[in-house]
Amino acid sequence: MERDSWSRDVSRRDFMKVCMAVSAMLGLPFGMAETVAAAAMADGRPAVIWLHFQECTGCSESLLRASHPTVASLLLETISLDYHETLMAGAGHQAEAALHASMHDNHGKYLLVVEGAIPTRQAGIFCKVAGKTALESLQEVAAGAQAIISIGTCASYGGIQASAPNPTGAVGVSDIIKDKPVINLPGCPPNPYNLLSTILYFMTFNKLPDLDGMGRPKFAYGRRLHEHCERRPHFDAGRFAQAFGDEGHSQGHCLYKLGCKGPATYANCSVNRFNDIGVWPVSVGHPCIGCTEPAILFNTAIADKVQIHEPTPFDSYAPVDLKEKGKGPDPLTTGIVGLAAGSALGAGAVVARRLPGDSGTEENDHGQTD
Ligand code: SF4
Structure with a gap:
């Protein structure tokens, strides 16, 4: 059974546009947008419990700041958000009662969304809500969940809290919960459409989407963002910004030499x-x-460069005609120089030798100018 109308905030037209965009993101056939829309409008919205631990609330902020149409409206009308410490009107005992009522009424069926890392050192005393540690709350609520979504890098892998020396012993959800499906949506913050798409996929097919080896949905994290970056033609042509605010930077050239991690980062x-x-x-x-x-x-300084995996553009890219401009290396030269320096320094090391045609200063192996 479907609801007659979608929402006060989102028109039917905008709603269908979002369903088509989500279907495309998920790699579904064109006609599946209607099926996704029907699943979103069906009665019996899934109960969702959203827990906050060691975090900055940036993931929730990212969701609430989206608009045109508001993804928050879409999401909040698609699910029954029974508990969210930042958004719910209730507080104290009232909020705790809502949490336990949802856990009881929807046992085995609710989705648990976790935002933030979980401290484990000294029995997890570094983060407590309602007298319970994050560790205790996670274990208690996860026990009745159908599946768990770790939203953001903190819930997925521990985030900044887990960086050395990690004084609170912060970890991600999948380091603790081993007997439930856990899907990671890393990002600082993650894109809210990835959350919406994951939930709509779950509602449409009653299962989680395909995941990669790090628990991330392949539809969103299956490719390196470098592959579709608008600055990629500059990378292929060997045109790099050498410093923040220089001519190349203001011209929109590639940011690789300023430490861009795009060539090794899987995200959309x-x-x-x-x-x-x-x-x-x-x-x-x-x-x-x-x-x-x-x-x-956690392991690469913000200004350091990463290994280049795709040194040459794909065949489907438009050719880079450098001769016409009379400057710069060809894409293959850019790639070979990058690969040679990268392999010499090992994984995660720097490709920082001066490229033919670069006008910038010489760099040492750590990407610092001499
Ligand atoms: S290195 Fe960064 S800025 Fe350059 S093309 Fe790749 S993702 Fe874009």
Whole structure:
């Protein structure tokens, strides 16, 4: 049975546009948008319990700041959000009663969304809500959940709290919960459409989408964002910003030499952007920091360069005609120089030798100018 109308905030037209975009993101056939829409409008919205632990609430903020149409409206009318410490009107005993009523009434069927890392050192005393540690709350609520969504890098892998020396012993949900399906939506913050798409997929097919080896849905984290970056033609042509504010930076050249982690970061930020105004860090001049990749985030300095995996553009890319401009290397030269330096320094090391045609200063192996 379907509801007659969708929402006071979202028109039917906008709703169908979002369902079509979500279907495309999920890689579903064109006609499946109607099926996704029907699942979203069906009665019996899934109960969702949203717990906050060691975090900054940026993941919730990212969800609430989206608009045109408001993804928060779509999401909040698609699910029954029974408990969310930031959004719910109730507090104290009233909030706790809502949490336990939902856990009781929807036992085995509710979705648990976790935002934030879980401290484990000293029995987890570093984060307590309603007299219980985050560790106790997670274990109690996860026991009755059908599946768990770890939203953000903190819930997925521990986030900034888990970086050395990790004084609170912060970990991600999947480090603790081993007997339930856990899906990771890393990002700092993650794109709210990835959450909406994951939930709509779950409602449409009653299962979680395919995951990669790190528990991330392949539809959103299956490709490196470097592949679809708008600055990629500059990378292929060997045109790099050498310093923040220089000529290359202001011309929109590639940010690789400023430490962009895009070539090793699996995420869809360059395609599915933020705030519904078509922006993401690289589009406004800041290098990607690799926030969906714990190995990069925790082990690579922000200005260091990552290994290049795709040194040459795909065949489907438009050719880079450098001769016409009379400067710069060909894409193959860019790639070979990058690969040679990268392999010499090992995984996660720097590709920082001066490229033919670069006008910037010489760099040492750690990406620092001499
Ligand atoms: S290195 Fe960064 S800025 Fe350059 S093309 Fe790749 S993702 Fe874009």
